[in-house]
Amino acid sequence: MTETLRAINDVLARIDFLLDSPLERIIIGIVGKPGAGKSTISDYIMKNNEYKAALVSMDGFHLSNKVLIETGSRNRKGALDTFDVKGFTALLKRIRDNENEDIFFPVFHREIEESHSAEGVVKAGTRLVLTEGNYLLVDEGPWAEIRPLLDESWYLSPDEPLRQERLIARHIKYGKSKEEAEFWALGSDELNAKVVATSSHYATRIIDLS
Numbered sequence: 318m319t320e321t322l323r324a325i326n327d328v329l330a331r332i333d334f335l336l337d338s339p340l341e342r343i344i345i346g347i348v349g350k351p352g353a354g355k356s357t358i359s360d361y362i363m364k365n366n367e368y369k370a371a372l373v374s375m376d377g378f379h380l381s382n383k384v385l386i387e388t389g390s391r392n393r394k395g396a397l398d399t400f401d402v403k404g405f406t407a408l409l410k411r412i413r414d415n416e417n418e419d420i421f422f423p424v425f426h427r428e429i430e431e432s433h434s435a436e437g438v439v440k441a442g443t444r445l446v447l448t449e450g451n452y453l454l455v456d457e458g459p460w461a462e463i464r465p466l467l468d469e470s471w472y473l474s475p476d477e478p479l480r481q482e483r484l485i486a487r488h489i490k491y492g493k494s495k496e497e498a499e500f501w502a503l504g505s506d507e508l509n510a511k512v513v514a515t516s517s518h519y520a521t522r523i524i525d526l527s
Contacts, residue, residue, distance in 0.1 A: 324524050325361060328471070331522070332368060335468070336444060342416045344409070344466060347449040348517075349473035350510035351395065352484030352502070354526055355449040358473065362447060371439040373412065375450025376425035377432045378405040394430070395509050397452060402459045409448065409466045417441050427491045451509060454516035464519060472520035476527045481507075 335343050347355050356374075363372050378401040385391040390399055411420050421435040439446055453463050454470055464470065481502055488498035517523065 324526055325358070328358065328362070328524065329365065331469075332362065332445065336368070340444075340468065342413070342444055342446060343468050344413060344446045344448060346453040346463075346467040346470040347447060347473065348451070348453045348470055348513070348520060349475075350480060350513045351451060351506045352480045352487065353473040353475050354480075354483075355473060358471075358524075359447050359449045368445050369443065370445040370447055371437075371443045373408070373422055373437065373439065373446060373448045374425060375400065375405055375448065375453065377423035377437070378402070378408075379425055379430075379432060381432075382430060393505055395451075395505060397455065397457070397460065397509075397512060400452070402452075402463075406459060406462045406466070409463060412439055412446055413466050416443075427487075430491075451513045452516070454519040455512065456516065456519065469521045470519065471522045471524050472517045473524050473526055474517075 332345075335345075347359055349355050359372050359374075362368060363370055379394065380388075380390075380399050380401060382391060382394075385394055385399060390396070393399060408420070408422050418441050420439045422437045422439070423432040423434045424436040425432045448467070452460055453467065454472070455461070456464070484502040484506060485495075485498045488501055489495060493501065
């Protein structure tokens with residue numbers, strides 16, 4: 318059994334344990350640097366129909382490209398200050414406090430680098446909610462309000478060269494040239510990765526994917 322498969326099996330076992338608890342709703346934050354595998358782990362859990370989970374990504378709260386261009390931040394998309402963190406926090410609070418109503422949220426599309434509003438929904442009665450993003454554990458300004466809303470937080474720790482390779486490949490997949498992909502992955506993305514790493518000690522679990 319590979320280390321990654323063992324880690325995934327441990328994750329599923331932990332979810333089973335949490336669902337056996339008396340909590341009416343469980344919110345798990347899946348955290349990691351860009352390219353760490355957050356979407357991969359989240360999708361794997363979501364495809365397990367037994368859990369009937371909802372997935373809410375922080376990426377839905379990227380500021381629009383129009384706003385980023387107007388503020389001169391387009392080349393820094395993905396940095397702390399290029400998200401509507403207060404909107405994201407308000408959504409998590411609604412999800413935390415309202416188990417018996419449908420709650421809609423925006424979904425980010427990498428192919429257009431924009432979000433579609435109210436495309437996702439956490440259905441009333443959903444017990445397991447996953448939320449994934451880079452900065453869920455950052456203890457800075459309004460970001461610090463997110464961590465207390467999570468029942469658990471899982472920090473993904475993959476092999477670093479592989480993480481960067483995957484990140485470059487993802488940029489290429491969504492339309493960047495190899496040179497552009499490397500520029501983003503080793504430039505802006507790497508600066509953001511360093512910010513993410515400083516918050517890893519707040520995680521309730523470190524998931525080793527190396």
